[in-house]
Amino acid sequence: MIPFFVAIFLLGLSSLATAANFNQVFALTELDYEWPSEASRAQALRDGTFKPENVYPRYMAVYGTRLFLSLHKDEGIPVTLVSLPTSSASPKLTPFPSRNMHGPGDCDKIEEAKGLEVDSVGRLWVLDQGSISSNCSAKLLIIDLANKDQIKIIHRFPFRRWLHDLVLDETPDGTFAYITRSIEQNIVVFSLERNESWMVDTPGIRAYAIALSPKDQEARQLYLSEWNSNQQFSVSVAALRNGTRTANLNPIGNWTAISSFRMLMDNHGTMYAAFFQENHIFSCNTSQPFQEQRFHQVAGVYTGLPFTFALDQSGTFWMTVFDDKKKPRYRLLKATVGAKSYTFEASQVSE
Ligand SMILES: *[C@@H]1O[C@H](CO)[C@@H](O)[C@H](O)[C@H]1NC(C)=O
């Protein structure tokens, strides 16, 4: 009996150590776009170009008082990249950077936004995988949030479709993006200075969720997990920056859940992970041998589809919770964690 109680006690302690207090910003049954007019909204509902029941936020980034979401591309989802205020209890989804920048079949517009990241100088990086029906290649855009939201297509990849998520490696010698594609046994490396991208093979592993160790950590590590697996891998980025074409991923441990959708590192080296079919957010301290902790549980939600989250510049962890089966379907939660995203040095004090 005694070891049993001791185990419970220790479990309790470890969850206390990592628990965060989340506050609810909104809880809504429906998320709607901001429309040019009531008539255009009514028309879109009538002709099926807008189906509110198909709104599902999948990727998230935060900058200042604005939150950015990529929505799952589905029937009736005319715009996949939107912004909303961080403080509203009933926000509208504003097409970002403008409604005019969205549409299928025009390779200079956003067709299907996926992973989002904000860099250390306030630029939003957006992956766009292109639509099924068009011939547009996948591309990478940068929107300068600190400078009138100026948008620039910075790279077109030599392939169409299948992009998942990205992380940014800002070094004194240039900025790299590491990008996962979900169906291929490779990742994509992009060098901003050289405007070049290349594939790096990851033999036997289809990397899906991705995270990067903090900026000021020596021997920066990339963390990858795989679709339909609970295995966690790491690899040093030095070779990736240098142009290697094959990465040998080191297995570092296993999560209890499978199919991590989104991972995120803070600037103290805590890595957070959200999974399909799981209402827990797990975390682990990457400065120690791999050990999973329970960071937060959203009780009573059905979660076939994973939550998504982001850290802002002032130490707040933002999370959308999606419940496919009951109302409210959409929630935005926030918690003060006192850590920023991995793109900031740990020595920088939170505001
Ligand atoms: C895509 O390219 C193929 C081959 O070049 C062409 O036949 C097809 O019409 C194009 N589709 C669109 C939607 O442009």
Ligand SMILES: *[C@@H]1O[C@H](CO)[C@@H](O)[C@H](O)[C@H]1NC(C)=O
């Ligand atoms: C970068 O490369 C893309 C092709 O991927 C090209 O369209 C674009 O013009 C290049 N940008 C610059 C600044 O050279």
Ligand SMILES: *[C@@H]1O[C@H](CO)[C@@H](O)[C@H](O)[C@H]1NC(C)=O
């Ligand atoms: C990367 O390439 C540079 C220049 O070729 C070389 O000096 C350096 O040792 C390489 N680093 C790694 C980790 O391969």
Ligand SMILES: *[C@@H]1O[C@H](CO)[C@@H](O)[C@H](O)[C@H]1NC(C)=O
């Ligand atoms: C993790 O899972 C893999 C695949 O199921 C297994 O081979 C490996 O031994 C596990 N590792 C640990 C540390 O449990």
Ligand SMILES: *[C@@H]1O[C@H](CO)[C@@H](O)[C@H](O)[C@H]1NC(C)=O
């Ligand atoms: C993570 O582990 C390191 C090394 O043991 C420790 O110094 C640090 O405080 C830990 N971080 C957290 C958030 O517990």
